Ligand SMILES: Nc1nc2c(ncn2[C@@H]2O[C@H](COP(=O)(O)OP(=O)(O)OP(=O)(O)O)[C@@H](O)[C@H]2O)c(=O)[nH]1
């Protein structure tokens with residue numbers, strides 16, 4: 001049974017709901033859907049799962065972009081409703097016939113709806129009898145919703161219907177889903193992994209198109225990890241080609257002549273003593289400098305023009321010219337395809353992870369299909385504008401990233417503010433930790449470092465050198481100690497000596513290194529830091545997704561807490577070495593939902609910046 | 623025929639025109655030229671004046687505040703005098719130019735108001751910057767029931783509004799509207815005002831520390847050295863109550879009609 005069907009405007013006004021059904025929904029599934037799926041550029045997915053006390057709903061939706069309407073159906077997840085997609089499409093067709101922007105009351109739609117519902121149910125019934133229910137529905141769905149790009153969406157789609165909230169069993173079953181749907185492309189193995197994990201929690205999320213462990217899911221992990229824990233690990237299938245743990249010999253060496261901040265080598269420790277101890281005079285951190293970003297609108301337009309020209313050449317300029325003057329009836333998938341493809345490729349040349357570029361394009365497509373093209377606009381520029389809006393939305397932090405405010409708040413409570421730096425090997429954790437320390441110092445915040453990388457030899461010395469140059473206390477206990485304990489003692493020490501902030505350095509670790517990930521999870525669980533900062537290289541491409549999602553996943557899996565702490569901020573390093581390949585920023589934010597709080601962009605202590613969202617978006621679309 | 627061909631032809635044509643224009647200028651006597659320049663200058667001046675005049679008499683009121691505060695409900699109460707079937711989280715702004723619903727029965731010609739309801743979801747905050755510059759007044763809607771859990775977020779958002787360039791430069795009046803007072807658990811507007819002031823005071827401290835340059839807006843709030851109070855703002859900041867659900871919105875309407883005279 002359908003729980004509810006709603007029709008509302010993108011502005012948020014409900015135009016029609018089915019009163020016959022009349023069930024009050026538990027929790028607020030619709031608002032949650034909008035906030036954590038539709039507004040997070042995940043509307044390309046085919047359904048969304050909502051859980052509240054006493055409720056497990058699946059939501060499906062479709063847009064009428066030209067009229068700015070949204071149609072959402074809500075049903076109990078345990079029910080295997082096959083007709084929902086059809087029903088939504090039919091409702092959309094019929095409702096758009098009677099819709100007028102001025103009109104607010106649509107009681108007369110009630111009868112029509114009952115009729116449509118009956119039709120849809122009959123159809124589903126018939127299909128069931130003809131013994132190929134799943135495929136038929138999915139084929140239709142792909143076409144109708146216009147988002148079945150790769151079938152990944154459908155794959156997930158099916159699995160939910162089987163997800164009876166029966167955790168353990170579910171975890172094992174999920175692997176087969178992709179197959180069950182007749183989609184047996186390699187990606188689905190990955191999909192199986194993700195869903196297995198989530199399914200085990202009695203929750204699952206639709207949007208896992210191609211194995212991304214995305215944020216909604218993380219949230220769910222955060223939300224509840226009750227029971228079924230075993231399956232979490234059993235069903236894990238490792239993802240495609242993985243880069244070997246590589247310890248790069250300080251990548252920045254080749255781009256910059258001198259590595260002023262590199263004290264990695266313990267041997268150089270003596271040498272480092274010669275370095276002037278006081279590093280406090282290096283000028284203001286770039287965090288404090290207003291970035292002047294001249295929006296060179298002229299060249300932008302020119303660029304757009306050029307783009308469009310390429311586009312027109314391909315499609316034959318006459319028809320395109322005609323379309324642009326007349327204003328095309330309404331955009332369909334085929335119209336958007338070439339422009340989206342071009343955009344996706346462009347994003348990927350900027351180093352955006354492929355699956356993320358893909359999902360973004362799906363989401364943009366979902367928001368444009370059916371829209372009328374305004375006169376004198378080109379499809380390519382319409383798509384570009386929609387993508388630009390989407391990118392700005394993603395990169396705009398969902399919460400305030402005012403660390404200073406948080407530091408002061410902690411101070412008011414008489415507690416030190418604890419930041420844990422985590423990340424894979426060789427990304428520049430310690431160096432950027434020092435930069436953050438420098439920035440804090442400049443704002444009269446007293447800082448203490450905690451050397452909790454008790455794993456890699458030389459790490460403690462490296463940090464000690466930074467501490468000496470910055471003249472700040474460092475807490476160290478040598479090697480071989482449990483880093484969680486070292487951190488705990490460091491925090492106690494900071495409370496005693498009145499330090500405002502404790503910056504905890506941890507050992508770099510590959511996301512697949514189970515013992516080390518377990519140790520990290522413990523460190524975070526034991527010390528409940530105020531900020532878990534993921535340090536990542538701006539150089540990474542597709543691996544960004546893997547790193548961040550695995551880090552979050554492992555932190556969740558290994559934590560004894562039902563509400564495990566996950567990554568809540570990102571520090572992007574080596575930003576000066578990537579030129580216009582700024583895609584990692586987007587990939588990381590999209591996959592983790594955490595904002596980029598700092599950007600490391602050079603060799604000296606002052607080279608720490610905030611992320612300039614506008615500049616990034618502009619570069620991505622260039 | 624392809625594009626390049628067309629382009630070169632257009633270029634040639636334009637060049638021809640330029641040459642002709644130059645010849646024309648050389649042939650006409652200077653006095654006539656000066657007159658022409660004067661006329662052009664005068665027109666531009668006039669246009670600028672009109673634009674300035676228009677801006678001062680803006681009839682735009684912007685509804686803003688955190689998601690779930692009740693902006694959309696208030697928007698429809700103002701427009702239709704009804705909350706219809708209710709609302710869900712907005713994904714796009716609601717915009718409309720209309721005579722307030724309570725005024726539709728009045729006789730005579732009434733000036734319509736342009737009201738914009740900007741979604742509160744933080745991903746959509748960028749939209750606010752589009753509308754603030756044309757605002758004659760800003761209504762910051764606060765959920766008086768669920769106030770405490772959202773106090774800090776609301777304060778940060780309000781701080782942003784109060785220090786945004788256009789609000790500061792144009793002294794845009796701000797009404798802090800405590801919504802949902804139909805519920806018995808709603809906090810009083812006095813309580814809410816105090817909490818907001820306290821929170822903004824803290825924010826101000828941390829922001830001025832950082833504000834040497836890295837915060838995007840360079841404006842600071844209130845009098846340094848004193849605890850922050852809304853009365854210190856250069857623009858008028860008032861506080862009111864409303865219930866979007868029951869349609870109890872007189873204070874909101876008064877605020878609007880004070881700024882956009884009927
Ligand atoms: N009790 C009560 N509930 C209200 C009142 N005003 C709004 N609500 C409820 O609050 C919820 C949110 O209202 P909206 O108008 O959609 O909120 P909004 O500010 O537009 O939120 P966004 O669009 O997300 O920014 C709805 O469920 C309303 O029914 C009120 O005066 N009293």
Ligand SMILES: [Mg+2]
Nearest residue numbers: 012694711712
């Ligand atoms: Mg709204």
